[in-house]
Amino acid sequence: MFDxxxxxxxxxLIVAGLFILGPERLPEAAAWLGRNVxxxxxxxNGARQQLKEEMGSDFEQFQKPLEDLRQLRNFDPRRAVTQHLFDGDPDPLGINGLSGGSTKPNGYPAATGPAAKAEPETLKPGEKPPVDPDAT
Known part of the structure; x- marks a missing residue:
């Protein structure tokens, strides 16, 4: 009900009710509201049950379009357009495969073998990093 x-x-609403009705009448008003709801x-529920009993199997035929309308309430246009354009591919640009995948970010295959797996040596305390004159 409170969707x-x-x-x-x-x-x-509670704060407004407290100011309008006052603290002495607010519990009584809340109880009245709860009873009426x-x-x-x-x-x-009674009307739905009575309608279901009177219509029988035709009730499901009328209930199907209502369920379709409820699903439209959860419609996400961004997801629908992405799914339509990229045929449901969850990673159309290949972004998720960039970290540790079999291809490098430029699209070429990643190097394999022992040289590719070797990590660069760490510097010892006080040691200066190597300088690449072409990079600066």
């Missing part, structure tokens, strides 16, 4: 109302809105929910 579109968040906790922030509920808190604002419960009655409305029971009426809706």
């Amino acid at each position: 579109s109302v968040g906790w922030g809105e509920i808190l604002v 419960r009655k409305v929910r029971e009426f809706a």
Whole structure:
């Protein structure tokens, strides 16, 4: 029932009710509201049950379009466009394969063998790093 109302809105309503009704009448008003919401929910469930009993198997035919409309509420246009353009490929640009994959970022295959797996030596304390004159 409170799908579109968040906790922030509920808190604002409680504070507004506290100022409008006062602390002595607020519990009574909340109990009245709870009873009436419960009655409305029971009426809706009863009407749904009665409709289901009277219509029989035709009820499911009418319920299917309503379920489709509920799914449209969760529609994400960004995901739909991405899925349509890239045929559902979760990584269309190959970004996830960049870290430790079989291809380098430039698209060429990564080097294999013992030389490719060797890590560079770490510098010892006080040692200066090597200088590459072509890089500077």
